[in-house]
Amino acid sequence: MSGGVDSSVVAYLLKKKGYHNLEGVYMRNWDTADERGVCTSEEDYRDVQAVCRYIGIPCRRVDFVKEYWTDVFSYALQAYSQGETPNPDIMCNREIKFGALVNYARAALAGPDESPVWIATGHYARTSCHGPNGQPSPMLTTSKLEPVRLLRGQDPRKDQSYYLSGLSQAQLRRTLFPLGGLHKAVVKDLAREAGLPTASKKESMGICFVGKRRHFADFLGEYLPTTPGPILDSTGAEIGTHPGLYRFTIGQRARIHHGPHKWFVYAKDPTRNAIRVVPGRDHPWLFTMAFTAGNVHWIAGEPPEKLVSGGVMLDVQVRYLQVPGRGLVTLRSDGSLRVQVVRPVRGLAPGQFAVLYDGDRCLGNAVIKSPEIDA
Known part of the structure; x- marks a missing residue:
């Protein structure tokens, strides 16, 4: 739970559906006060506690400051120092929210019978192994588990599958996305109707460690020469x-x-x-019709068969909530990708993530290495 309305509604819905041994977990990933001298982490955790008291479940705070610095922030600083444009949010989901937190939950929250632990989050996304409201489907009980598909959320203005494109099968299989089939307006209505303490809280946007009033470049200047x-x-x-x-x-x-x-x-x-x-x-050199991308991650664990046998047309999204464009994706012999887009993309930068979709299904992501421009 983040202290925001989305995760508050998730906790409320799960409680209402009768889930057992339900507990709210707040992650503390950054320990520096913002420009007002206020530690927003403390404010958010108080909101988490208020919501959990209201719906009648326990909560705890876990500290991943060290892991966040090592696996997310250091990665971002290294990329920026090399002139790249990284995406810390994608890395945070892979390494912290669905990495360190899941490992912690398995070790600290599993019952004496070692029953499996599930993680539920407020992301607007869906998976193929859960129903429209995030509940497990029968496919989880079959002897042969099918690959889990990550799907876009129903609300196109809030879909967060882009940020989840680095997750693995193991991470997705025990995750619930109760908001995946809902629109944001409905979630806000649920919060108000339930009387949740966070119902009127403003939505937090941007990278958590920067603060609300600082320019991002000024913030980076505190850590980079x-x-x-x-x-x-x-x-x-x-x-x-x-x-x-x-x-x-x-x-x-x-x-x-x-x-x-x-x-x-x-x-x-x-x-x-x-x-x-x-x-x-609108200078032509600001646009690209093709790029190469490496460090490819396939959610299914391997590339689609039709991609192995030749190029395939897919939806390509290089920024969050960007309208995806069609592109011919080719798998190269070294495992990297070449993407030739149908419509030119402006301002494509090395270090950005290109996320690939086949319809609503998110196939995975790759890090953009070299945009091709006619310079």
Whole structure:
């Protein structure tokens, strides 16, 4: 439980359905106060406690600060220092929420008969081994378990399968997503009707450790060295100076004053510590029709058969809640992917995750390595 309305409603629904040995678990992943000097973790945990008292279940707080720093934050810092644009939320789900937390639950919460522990979360997503409201389906009791499919949530404006695309079969098989078949408006109504203490709480957006008022680049500057470098135009001429590679994202306006144009970042060159820019938001070099991606993760454990035998058209999503585009995905001999999109994608950056879908089914993800541009 995060202290938000979604996970509060999940706890309420499970309690109402009569689940046994139900317990709320709050994860403490970051221990630094925000810019107001307030530890938001303490505020959120108080909300979790209030909800659990209200519905009549116990709760506990577990500390994963060390694991988060090692497996998520350090990964993000390393990627930003190399000029990449990582996604800490995808890594947090894989390594912490469905990694460290699941391992903790198995060790600390299993009963004396070693009965299996289930994890329920407030994500808007579905799986093939659970019903529309997150309850287990009969396929879990069969002798031969079919691969679990991760499916988009029913609410297209809240679907979070993108962030869950790094999960494995083992992680998904014992996870419940009670909100997967609901729309956000319905969840808010349920919270109000149930009188939950968090019913009117505003939704928290963005990365948890940054804080609500700080600029992300300023936050990163507390952990990464500020190394100024040149800003180069399309001819290689230096037209300005930047304060650090991590402060810029491909596709972003560079905000330099040089001539009559507005300049936008189309590439970052870590070897020269340089930012490369072009004039105009719609310059052709800001768009790509193809890219390669590595570190491929298949939720089923292996690529689809039709992909092994040749290229296949799939839906490709490179940002959360982005309208996915069609792309011809080809599996290369080294296990990496080449994706040729039907419509050009603007501002594609190395380090971003490309998540692949076959209809509503999320197949997995891959880390973008090198966008192809006609430069």
